[in-house]
Amino acid sequence: MDAHDRNLGMDRAITRRDFLNGVSLTVAGSLLPPELVRAAQQEFAPERAPDYYPPTRVGMRGSHAGSFEVAHQLRDRGPWDLSGAIRTGETYDLVIVGGGLSGLSAAYYFIREVGRGARVLILDNHDDFGGHAKRNEFHYNGRMLALNGGTLNIESWDRYNEHARRVIRDIGIDIDRFLASNENNRALYRSLGMTGQATFFDKETWGVDTMMIRRGGSGRGGGARYTADDLIHTPLSPQAQKDLLRLYGGAHHDYLPGLSSAEKKVRLAKMSYQDFLLDLVKVDKQVVWFFHNQGAGNFCVGVDCFPALFAWQEGLPGFAGMDLEPSPDGLLADLPGGHHGRQIGPGGGPTVHFPDGNATIARLLIRWLVPDAVPGKSMEDVGAAHVDYARLDRTGQTSRVRLNSTVVRVQHEGDVSRAKNVVTSYVRGGVTYQVRSRAVVMACWNMFIPYLVSDLPPSQKDALAFGVKGPLVYTSVAVKNWTAFQKLGVPSVSAPTMYHTGVSLAEAVSLGELQHPQTPHDPIVLHMTRYPMAPGKPRKEQHRIGRADLLGTTFEAFERKIRDQLARNLGGGGFDPARDIVAIAVNRWPHGYAYTYNPLYDPMEWVYTSTNDRPCVKARQPFGLIAIANSDAAASPHTDAAMLEAHRAVQEVLQRRAMPLL
Numbered sequence: 001m002d003a004h005d006r007n008l009g010m011d012r013a014i015t016r017r018d019f020l021n022g023v024s025l026t027v028a029g030s031l032l033p034p035e036l037v038r039a040a041q042q043e044f045a046p047e048r049a050p051d052y053y054p055p056t057r058v059g060m061r062g063s064h065a066g067s068f069e070v071a072h073q074l075r076d077r078g079p080w081d082l083s084g085a086i087r088t089g090e091t092y093d094l095v096i097v098g099g100g101l102s103g104l105s106a107a108y109y110f111i112r113e114v115g116r117g118a119r120v121l122i123l124d125n126h127d128d129f130g131g132h133a134k135r136n137e138f139h140y141n142g143r144m145l146a147l148n149g150g151t152l153n154i155e156s157w158d159r160y161n162e163h164a165r166r167v168i169r170d171i172g173i174d175i176d177r178f179l180a181s182n183e184n185n186r187a188l189y190r191s192l193g194m195t196g197q198a199t200f201f202d203k204e205t206w207g208v209d210t211m212m213i214r215r216g217g218s219g220r221g222g223g224a225r226y227t228a229d230d231l232i233h234t235p236l237s238p239q240a241q242k243d244l245l246r247l248y249g250g251a252h253h254d255y256l257p258g259l260s261s262a263e264k265k266v267r268l269a270k271m272s273y274q275d276f277l278l279d280l281v282k283v284d285k286q287v288v289w290f291f292h293n294q295g296a297g298n299f300c301v302g303v304d305c306f307p308a309l310f311a312w313q314e315g316l317p318g319f320a321g322m323d324l325e326p327s328p329d330g331l332l333a334d335l336p337g338g339h340h341g342r343q344i345g346p347g348g349g350p351t352v353h354f355p356d357g358n359a360t361i362a363r364l365l366i367r368w369l370v371p372d373a374v375p376g377k378s379m380e381d382v383g384a385a386h387v388d389y390a391r392l393d394r395t396g397q398t399s400r401v402r403l404n405s406t407v408v409r410v411q412h413e414g415d416v417s418r419a420k421n422v423v424t425s426y427v428r429g430g431v432t433y434q435v436r437s438r439a440v441v442m443a444c445w446n447m448f449i450p451y452l453v454s455d456l457p458p459s460q461k462d463a464l465a466f467g468v469k470g471p472l473v474y475t476s477v478a479v480k481n482w483t484a485f486q487k488l489g490v491p492s493v494s495a496p497t498m499y500h501t502g503v504s505l506a507e508a509v510s511l512g513e514l515q516h517p518q519t520p521h522d523p524i525v526l527h528m529t530r531y532p533m534a535p536g537k538p539r540k541e542q543h544r545i546g547r548a549d550l551l552g553t554t555f556e557a558f559e560r561k562i563r564d565q566l567a568r569n570l571g572g573g574g575f576d577p578a579r580d581i582v583a584i585a586v587n588r589w590p591h592g593y594a595y596t597y598n599p600l601y602d603p604m605e606w607v608y609t610s611t612n613d614r615p616c617v618k619a620r621q622p623f624g625l626i627a628i629a630n631s632d633a634a635a636s637p638h639t640d641a642a643m644l645e646a647h648r649a650v651q652e653v654l655q656r657r658a659m660p661l662l
């Protein structure tokens with residue numbers, strides 16, 4: 001370890017855990033002799049260990065070691081050998097593949113319709129439930145801290161579809177009460193004078209590290225409406241400074257003169273915001289740096305893949321003089337998700353962030369499904385509740401959640417059109433098991449379904465394989481205090497071209513006893529995001545490159561980058577990574593956001609209408625007793641989409657059950 005590493009604190013005893021990445025386990029359960037199988041069956045029950053508590057695990061989380069190797073083996077080596085698979089003897093009314101918000105909601109909808117006696121099994125490959133909606137929990141100096149390891153918030157609550165609203169309410173969430181109880185928290189950072197906006201120019205890009213802090217005010221997207229005084233001490237060239245001021249300033253220029261509003265919109269839909277800035281507004285290249293990650297929050301790719309029309313819709317600068325007519329607030333406003341860029345920006349209602357993000361929804365859904373696994377009765381008491389993982393999967397229980405279980409095959413018993421049962425095979429602890437059910441909901445990921453349901457029609461397989469999920473990372477860093485932020489006078493630092501796109505304090509919210517720290521001397525969790533991109537390449541290729549990057553990067557490499565970035569971004573406020581960091585959880589999501597249609601690459605009809613020609617519609621057709629849920633089925637990376645598709649899939653299952661043939 002060199003001196004630089006020591007300064008960063010790479011040798012400090014924080015809570016961390018490292019794993020080898022991408023190591024393919026040789027899973028040969030089906031070949032094991034029976035006595036070994038029995039032994040494996042008895043031995044592998046990690047959820048029953050008294051210290052089994054995945055939310056407090058740190059190091060590499062998200063797609064953690066042990067969660068993906070079986071699936072990758074299936075992808076790389078072809079169909080799973082089921083010859084020695086063990087039949088568990090269990091029979092369910094419904095098996096659900098995937099324990100994310102879609103899978104958990106599917107269980108909810110099914111039980112709501114069929115009754116509490118319905119036997120439902122949810123299988124998930126991770127050590128925790130919730131899919132992307134995971135919780136990171138830290139304990140330091142007697143305090144419990146939590147942050148979302150994935151799904152961040154309920155966006156545009158007013159636009160949530162009726163089915164999603166019903167689940168949310170039924171599991172005990174009262175949005176108005178939650179918002180009202182956090183009114184003071186919302187003003188916390190402002191009340192401490194932290195109203196600045198910080199942008200960090202990194203030395204790798206600019207030759208020298210420089211922080212620009214803009215005091216007061218706010219701006220949508222791309223930061224702020226800068227002034228000459230803001231820019232004077234930055235490494236931007238005089239021309240770039242002038243162009244940036246022109247872009248934001250009063251020059252209400254029409255960059256597509258002579259075209260109607262509709263014609264302009266078509267041109268802007270087919271042009272990236274980067275090209276708009278460089279080719280039409282003709283700004284200096286350095287100006288584009290500010291917008292480098294624009295669109296990443298929606299698409300996991302940057303400004304080169306972000307349609308200029310979406311930029312207009314999201315209120316980015318450059319369009320003030322173009323006389324674009326507001327888009328009609330019709331059907332599209334009601335499609336799931338408020339941030340597609342294709343919808344009207346504001347007006348979707350509040351954005352609701354629980355301390356651990358939408359993991360609160362997952363925890364409340366688990367309480368609804370298995371009441372005694374999550375102690376308490378209210379939305380508030382779930383904040384600090386300690387989930388009893390051993391209770392998720394017990395004999396005799398009607399709703400069961402089986403973690404650490406990767407499904408490898410879903411197959412009808414007999415002919416698809418007449419089958420009465422489906423057999424689901426899954427690997428758990430290296431052993432292959434099979435369960436039967438009257439129906440299956442695939443609440444996993446579209447692109448993986450053809451590997452599991454091998455007899456699907458080829459055209460449906462193609463449609464399922466169409467989208468490529470966007471890779472991204474949410475890193476949670478527990479620190480001893482946040483005085484550095486207070487000294488800098490900012491709640492966050494944006495660093496467009498650093499390893500993480502920036503760092504921010506956890507949003508100030510409390511839920512019951514899970515209380516947000518009130519003074520800068522209290523410990524807190526920092527939130528950092530990373531979008532591994534390959535600018536200039538087509539979007540899907542960027543996603544594949546990004547995914548390989550995430551799977552090929554060790555936790556140690558992440559940790560070094562994190563410490564280095566925090567030292568540089570916050571050093572001006574006195575932050576010392578060696579002294580101040582308590583624990584790190586890197587939540588990597590190589591298969592993150594559902595693929596959303598984007599007019600730079602996809603037909604306009606797919607983006608702006610709900611046409612049945614969209615691959616997501618072709619992909620989600622029921623196949624015998626198998627229905628397809630998950631947010632991929634809506635081509636929308638949003639919680640309300642995940643729930644909407646779960647509802648549809650369950651309706652398809654119920655309709656099929658009602659057919660006289662069966």
Ligand SMILES: Cc1cc2nc3c(=O)[nH]c(=O)nc-3n(C[C@H](O)[C@H](O)[C@H](O)COP(=O)(O)OP(=O)(O)OC[C@H]3O[C@@H](n4cnc5c(N)ncnc54)[C@H](O)[C@@H]3O)c2cc1C
Nearest residue numbers: 098100101102125131132151152153407444631638639642
């Ligand atoms: C970092 C991040 C932040 C996000 N932020 C937001 C946000 O703020 N608001 C919002 O609305 N949405 C957000 N999303 C989108 C999020 O994907 C959806 O909101 C929602 O959580 C998706 O739920 P899902 O059940 O459809 O999919 P997932 O959460 O992906 O759940 C599917 C589950 O199926 C499992 N699975 C897959 N294959 C198998 C198999 N063969 N066997 C067993 N299990 C399998 C997966 O591992 C996973 O656990 C975010 C996503 C990410 C990654």
